[in-house]
Amino acid sequence: MIYWLIVGLIAGWLAGLVMKGGGYGILVDLLLGIVGGYLGGWIFGRLGIWPGGGMIGSIIVAFVGAVILVWITRLLKRA
Secondary structure, three states: OHHHHHHHHHHHHHHHHHOOOOOOOHHHHHHHHHHHHHHHHHHHHHHOOOOOOHHHHHHHHHHHHHHHHHHHHHHHHHO
16 A cells, blocks of 8 residues: 555656646645556556566556546646
């Protein structure tokens, strides 16, 4: 559980930085990172890509998912 929180926090924070305009705050960044981990894991699994084990691989997967979620939330915010 703590592992997921750490990975989610890092991934959400990185996604907020990369997507310009800053993050949504620590709690929402954490949530986006955790949900992004699930989304990224699903996407990577569907594509047959396995980034390897360990924390770095988990952060990469969660980061990709979080970036996608931030992009979607910003699209919905504009609409």
